[in-house]
Structure formats: C-alpha cells, structure tokens
Amino acid sequence: MSAGSVAVLSARGWDHRGEEDGMWWDSWSDVGRVAAVGAAAYVSLVVVLRLSGKRTLAKLNAFDLVVTVALGSTLATILLSSDVSWVEGVVALVLLAGLQALVAWTTVRVPRARSLVTSRPTLLWCDGSPVEAALTSQRVALDEVRQAARASGSGDMSQVAAVVLESDGTLSMIPRSQIWDWSALEGIAGVPAAER
Numbered sequence: 001m002s003a004g005s006v007a008v009l010s011a012r013g014w015d016h017r018g019e020e021d022g023m024w025w026d027s028w029s030d031v032g033r034v035a036a037v038g039a040a041a042y043v044s045l046v047v048v049l050r051l052s053g054k055r056t057l058a059k060l061n062a063f064d065l066v067v068t069v070a071l072g073s074t075l076a077t078i079l080l081s082s083d084v085s086w087v088e089g090v091v092a093l094v095l096l097a098g099l100q101a102l103v104a105w106t107t108v109r110v111p112r113a114r115s116l117v118t119s120r121p122t123l124l125w126c127d128g129s130p131v132e133a134a135l136t137s138q139r140v141a142l143d144e145v146r147q148a149a150r151a152s153g154s155g156d157m158s159q160v161a162a163v164v165l166e167s168d169g170t171l172s173m174i175p176r177s178q179i180w181d182w183s184a185l186e187g188i189a190g191v192p193a194a195e196r
Contacts, residue, residue: 030082052101087094
C-alpha cells in the first residue's frame with residue numbers, strides 16, 4: 001500500500017490495513033460494555049460514598065479535593081477503559097475512600113499529622129488592613145481579597161475585620177459587625193493578641 005493510500009485511509013478513520021481504527025465507532029459490544037459497566041460502576045460508587053460517610057466528598061482541605069478528583073477519574077477509567085474490569089474499578093474506589101477515611105481519622109486524633117496533610121489557614125486581611133507579608137507568601141493579589149469581600153456582600157473594605165485563606169483554598173470574609181471576640185480565628189497566625 002502506498003504512502004498516499006495510507007494517508008487517505010487515516011483521514012477517513014481507517015488504519016494502514018484498511019480496518020476501522022475506532023476513532024468514530026468500534027462496535028455495539030463496546031457501547032454495551034460502557035452502558036453495563038457504567039451503570040454498575042455508578043451504583044458501586046454511590047454505595048461506597050454512602051458507606052464511607054459525608055467526609056469522603058467534603059472539601060475541607062486540598063487532600064479532600066484530590067480524593068474527590070481521583071474518585072471521578074477512577075469512575076471515568078472504569079467506564080471507558082476495557083483494560084480495567086468492574087471489580088478492579090470497585091477495588092480502586094474502595095481503596096481511595098478507605099485511604100481518605102484513614103487520613104481523616106489520623107488527622108483528627110493525631111494533631112501533628114494534620115500539618116503533614118493540610119496547610120494552616122492564613123490571615124490576609126486584619127482589622128481593616130491587608131497583611132502584606134501573608135499576601136505575598138500565599139501569592140494572593142489584593143484584588144482577589146476585594147473580590148471575596150464583594151462576593152460576600154461587603155462594599156466597604158474598612159468594615160472588613162478579617163479575610164482568611166482557608167486550607168481548601170477558599171477565601172472567608174468576616175465583617176466587623178460579626179467579628180465579636182475573634183474566637184473563630186483562634187489558631188490562625190497573625191491575629192493580634194489584643195483581639196483574641
């Protein structure tokens with residue numbers, strides 16, 4: 001077969017032997033596999049999530065986000081890869097949920113372990129002023145702090161008591177009218193001692 005013929009066949013979705021390469025269509029059996037394994041994998045994921053508890057899908061820190069993404073990626077692999085059987089996929093889902101539960105259990109009971117898995121919240125705005133060193137070290141622009149204030153309904157930055165970059169990467173904003181004794185910021189570095 002000439003090089004020109006191979007190029008024409010490739011452009012039409014055929015390989016060099018003149019057989020379909022599966023770019024547009026493989027077979028009804030492949031579609032049936034995706035439907036059957038997909039339904040079984042979905043039900044399995046729902047069961048795993050129900051048994052493992054709410055914390056499995058919580059987004060309390062970066063590790064939780066990684067587990068959530070990994071569960072989705074594993075489900076996609078089970079659905080689309082014929083190299084992965086349904087049983088292998090379910091084992092992978094159970095393993096991810098189990099490891100997440102183990103890490104969560106450990107970080108609750110061993111305080112030092114928490115610092116290995118999650119970062120501590122950082123105070124970016126305190127008592128009406130930006131904390132420049134924290135903004136720089138966390139690579140957060142002042143405009144992003146203002147955006148968080150706007151998103152929470154605040155239009156006056158002088159009325160913002162605190163903005164915290166949380167462990168999960170979100171920005172929390174506390175207005176002066178709701179700061180009270182600053183107890184919600186306990187354990188966060190940079191909160192003035194007089195405020196605690």
